[in-house]
Amino acid sequence: MKIAAFGHYPIHRPLHGGQRRVAAIAAQARAADHVFRYVPVYSTRGYPDGSPDERKTAVSEALLARMHDPQRREDLHLAQTLAGDPLVERLLDDLRRFAPDAVQFEHPWLYPLFAEALACDPALRGAKLIYSAHNVEADLIDPRWRAEALALERDLVTRADLVIAVSTEDARVFDGWRDYGKRPCIVAPNGCWPPDLSAAPAAPLEGAFALVVGSAHPPNATGYWESFGEIPGFLSPGSRLAIAGGMNDLITGDDRFQRYQRMNAEFVATLGAVDEEVLSALLHHAKVICLPITEGGGTNLKTAEALMWRKPVVAMRPALRGYEEAEAMSGVYVADDPKQFRTLLRDAMTGTLVSRRTVAETARYGWPAQLAPMITRYESVLT
Template identity: 25%
Template sequence: MQIAIVAPSPVPFCIGGAEKLWWGLQEEINQNTPHQAELIKLPSPERNFADLIGSYWQFSRLDLSHFDLVISGKYPSWMVDHPNHICYMLHRLRGLYDTYHFTGFPEQFNSNQTEIQRLQKQFKRSKRSDLVEVFAQLEKLRSQQNLPTEVTQFPGAFSREIIHYFDGIGLDPKAIRKYAAISHNVANRQDYFPKGSSIDVIYPPSSLRRFEQGESEYFFTISRLDSAKRVRLLVEAMRFVQSNVQLKIAGIGPDKSLLKELAGDDDRIEFLGFVNDEDVIQLYANAIAVPYLPYDEDYGLVVIEAMMSGKPVLTTIDAGGPNEFVINGETGYSVSPEPAALAERLDYFYQHRAETKQMGLAGRKLVETITWESTVARLLSEPPTKPMVNGTQKRQKITIAVTFSVFPPRGGGQSRVFHLYKHLANYFDIEFVSITGFDQVPFEGEIAENVREIRIPKSTKHQQQEQEIEKEVRVPITDVVMPDLVWLTPEYIEALKTSIESSDIVIACHPYLYPAIRSITNKPLWYEAQDVEIDLKSKILPDNSTSRKILDSIRKVEIECCDASRLIMTCSRNDADLLNKIYGIDLKKTIEVPNGVDTEAIRFISQEKRRSTKSKLGLENSFTAFFLGSWHEPNLKAVESILKMADALPDVNFLIVGSVGWAFQDKKHPTNIGFMGEVDEETKSIVLEIADVALNPVTFGSGTNLKMLEYFAAGIPVISTPAGIRGLGVEHGKHCIVAEVEQFGDAIGKLRSETSEAKLARIEAAKDLVQQTYDWRVIAERFMSAVTAFE
């Protein structure tokens, strides 16, 4: 296709987020798609009433019929008349829309002049065929002598009425094939889009070429120095900051002198002025956190850049777009727009560096899929599932009921649901309704593009009854008692009901919230069976009367959920067969959705890089075996096996990473075992870089082992039990070494004596297997193909 990107050129010219967006779109289309794009910009002054009308007039006359597609995104460029027109909206003229109420002018313009009354009648007709006459009448009106100032006042009631009329024609559903917005904040603004229209929210990425992570030395922000960005609020907050920490402010603008005067002699505040991209990358990289405090921002590229650099963001509850990414206590903080409240959080960031770093890593995971590739792909294509609702196209919505918080993903279950549904969000709007610990903070917001989470803490009564049962069985039972106890948290039932009302499909993630779902709706139900629950829990729960009652409850809710579901998602074919054997389910309604990994997020480490890193750390003569696991019964048993191995292999260093280690740290263990507990992604990457072998000595469980896929994607040789490779299509010798636990010592010895060529062949085969079969993007695409065939 020949694509025209049409946009206004500011007068006087300046470079802002809009310009960077157009350039990014043009480059991505021309360099990485089969299409060609040209950026067409017309000077568009808006200093007064006449300028504004003239700008709308020139775009309305623009003939772009020699292009196959037109993309516009900002007034007045969407006045272009083209049969294949996409509007990717940044914002309307805010002073005449969402910020007009600040002007104090009336909403309606009343006049006794015949010419104005005639124009107002034409405004109500809202026909493109009237435009030539309307522009001519406006020009005639403007040329009148002694015209009342309120007629040409800008902003003003009459200019507002005119621009609403023009925008109504330019953005009419008959004139626009597809609507998109750069944020939910823009999509949800009153009067921005025609009522009933479907709006695809597509987050644009930064124009910075790369992002780095460095030290944590100072606070940094970058912004245009004007009142809308509220840098003044940040400078005022520094008066209350007790820490001796520097604040670096990059950017230029009309408020520069005022802000410097406000900062006074506080030598902690440094104004950097204009900063080039290379310096911006380094300033982000070495920041502790990034404060960004605009009022009702459309989007906020600063937030994306900060999080891509692994830095949390401090913003305000009225900042608009930034709050689609800032999750309190997880990717940063959003507080009242008051200097003291901001200062308290800045001091907190400074004093809690480890926690601050974790928030930054969670933020990076939240925004890592915002790329030019995905932006252009979504902008140029239509979602495959778009049923007609009241005459307009609408993406289907899925509500997922889940017994744990989803973001940030730390354990295997969280990682699975976050990444799977993040990629299914290319086809559906996704909303998780999760129930969490009573001491957690409620949350509602977007955790990935088109993915929302509503998080409800358990009530105190719910938590107390759960703890009483837990005393009797002596293992965590949060999920299995949910069918009986969820009713003690009515806030969760209400949140689930509200979400389901606007959904087309409901998914039970595990079977335990099925009774709650069925009490609310009879809408189509899918069951995500991450395990065969009765099989798994019978191996974990102790043999006593309470456990037997729980197992009876599990069996009942699992079969009811299977029977009621139109579609069952299983992690492996073995799980589907086991569900059929136990409950007699219809295998025709099962779809295999294996565990996967985000191969783009896991760094592949070559053997040369591994040797180099070990040499730098003085570990070139050591051999390190690595195990990763959460506090989960199969993993606990696996660590017990490693304890025995370590005694027999004193020249091997064993590193245990993950919450499973907390169960053993206070117990006596061999000196060549190190328990690291839960670590951040950066620390885990370092461990993956120095490990010589990854172990998977699990001997039971259902589903597939996510850790195997992470090992493969990172390029580590692997030794696994037969149970550890279940359902993955892994071949002994080709992808990894498969042995029983008792043979792991011999397998480690064999691996150590292998040639580099033999190791490399196995590593490459394993990496190819993961990329071609177990990347989450591939899994989501195959699932959608299966669903289409299924229906």
């Protein structure tokens, strides 16, 4: 089966959760002998490290000012930004030559550029339409854009021959939008690649530390402040909280952090964005992995990653969305409020709470297992 997939970021060096998911989908589809071609249409300001091939379909420099206009949303208005641009016709010409059996959209934002051709073009109208959703996007968007996002997302979900959701909750929403008799959405949760637990990298930090990993997605900062408070002074003496990823900028630039800058310097190690090697070393040496997720949709790759490392995991309950069965596993400690979260984290850091999860137990959270329903359904979408 030949699948042409479109998204709004490159995956050459996947860093955030969306990139990791798309890269894993591509890898698993190809491992199943599908011809999977992913085409990113994206801003080089937001993603300067695309591969040479990926940069061929990046948005032109002339359009970037409009794309990043603060009065618009980069993702929601991407198709409007590109309307009439020569890149669109080039993408369509390439798609016609590729002659896909199916066209897949990661997120709904690029669909309007292709909708007419997929419905009417003699070379493309036979291709099946697949929507690979990462969230119920309209639920997460700023209220002023919500109706517009909902209309776009709902149109794609309604028309798609196959819809893939990351959680049963999201699938329930999408199925409610679809016509009676349409095949139900399938659920393929987020996962991660199994870690090399036999490796022994050098410790990136001295002393005991709890680890938080997060992108610059604003809900990550919300979860941090709600879960840890202005100063994580509840940690046991000599231990620290290490923060890796783009969320560092959201935390350190906040007045709440700066107000107690000296004390936060004692309790918090702000590491910024780190490469895969450093992240693996942090996960290897962390005493506890924290999931201070208090809002959002879909499922979180960070949760699957934390479970597979077999360390004690301290999580706010929303972090287990889509992984609810993991609460019964050894070493998974779930809090319903910030006070409970802090108590669990302190007890895990002192060794009172431990983890005895096994590799066999956590294999279900690897990408091959999590994406299996999606890969299996690819063939049947043609029938």
